[in-house]
């Protein structure tokens with residue numbers, strides 16, 4: 062959730078670091094800082110808040126140098142203040158860090174006993190103290206970092222500068238992403254590809270336990286014991302423009318409009334319309350041993366997981382359990398070898414999802430991940446990966462990652478259904494035919510979303526919203542509510558419509574907008590009953606309904622139409638108006654849509 066960038070080379074470093082941090086700002090943004098070697102010792106600038114503050118400080122203080130590191134922070138230990146911003150320096154060691162040092166309290170107490178004084182509340186500062194302590198005992202910078210990391214428990218992506226060693230950045234990773242960017246006579250470090258994609262496309266993905274000595278002309282990778290490790294570089298083909306706003310007011314809006322392309326990229330080449338089958342590269346399932354599917358994820362990805370239950374159970378007739386990764390990891394889950402664990406994660410770095418996956422693996426489950434980030438930790442540790450090809454998602458609120466996850470789950474349902482024999486060739490062919498129409502239908506929904514602006518203006522000052530859905534659209538009600546609350550800060554609840562009478566009906570009055578997902582298909586009559594109950598209590602109803610539904614317009618305040626499609630594929634369309642509604646409401650209210658308060662894009666801590 063924090064961002065790291067580093068540079069060693071011939072060029073002036075402050076601009077490179079600032080530009081890299083700007084590209085990483087979405088990962089965490091309560092404070093930022095840089096450290097640059099000047100005359101063999103580091104100089105540090107840090108500021109609270111947005112990067113513009115750091116940039117202004119830099120204009121004022123004029124740092125220069127060609128080797129340095131930078132960081133954007135999302136607070137975990139200690140408040141978001143300038144003092145707690147990275148880099149942290151103690152003695153000769155300067156450190157930036159993503160992750161959490163779990164034994165920080167114990168290490169801090171020991172260091173205090175040995176006479177150290179701390180200038181921040183962070184866990185990170187401890188590493189600077191430990192490194193400096195080893196250097197005082199004549200360790201080389203590399204050995205000092207190794208010795209420090211051997212004392213540290215927890216997760217880290219870390220960069221260290223040591224005064225006197227002004228041609229070098231020492232970096233290391235464990236349970237937090239870190240990559241090296243390889244240039245000509247210059248090298249980079251970053252927590253995330255977009256930070257340095259404009260400078261180089263050749264990258265090395267460090268693995269857990271790796272440490273690297275980065276100089277302008279070389280990158281040497283070692284393990285913590287000092288043994289050399291071979292790591293190949295990969296060429297990253299992502300288009301840099303894909304990571305920019307492309308003319309839209311916000312990344313989120315751009316990403317909403319990218320969904321037809323993203324879904325096409327995700328399903329393309331994995332479907333055989335003629336054979337009625339879907340393929341997952343490099344991952345085979347033996348239907349005779351597969352007894353259960355368990356899907357774990359967090360947040361929006363968890364909502365995709367619930368849709369996945371409907372899809373996989375419906376097509377493959379295999380029992381599917383869905384769990385929040387943060388709960389699963391702590392309940393000593395029952396796992397056996399007949400289980401397939403499916404993790405869903407946009408970033409591939411979510412700490413809870415990663416821990417849940419490791420727990421299940423330890424107990425013998427095979428793991429298939431649905432993931433958007435190539436080379437991410439979850440992807441690398443899975444037995445198989447079904448990559449969603451959403452491209453980089455920069456808006457903190459997940460949109461295109463969600464619909465690509467849904468389409469990957471349709472592929473999984475078809476794949477498993479064909480292998481268990483519960484989905485006939487004819488049914489699969491029809492389903493694939495309909496799935497292939499989805500990107501065009503998504504485009505149609507997005508192109509005709511002007512009415513949502515009017516609805517958004519009408520309800521933008523509401524205090525609460527209620528979202529109702531049934532069956533496969535129930536998780537879409539959850540997702541619609543999550544989207545609205547995270548970017549507009551309006552309180553919103555998602556409910557299974559049938560549950561309304563068991564409690565939330567008490568909320569309904571003339572001030573409560575209720576968004577009802579009511580496409581034609583199974584459960585339609587039931588949801589119309591629920592909707593009538595809302596109307597009877599003066600609630601205002603906004604319906605997402607099928608084009609061609611002749612009646613619904615008569616009984617609701619507003620209708621947003623979507624094409625009429627089969628239930629299995631409805632979530633791919635019903636979620637679009639809800640994303641748009643959340644976006645428009647937030648934009649009207651003037652919130653920071655792409656970087657909502659208190660949130661970060663990738664939650665790499667518990």
Ligand code: F6R
Nearest residue numbers: 360361362406407408411458459
């Ligand atoms: C909401 C959102 C979050 C993420 C969640 C999991 O819009 O983006 O709820 O879905 O933090 O993240 P990933 O999918 O990266 O594991």
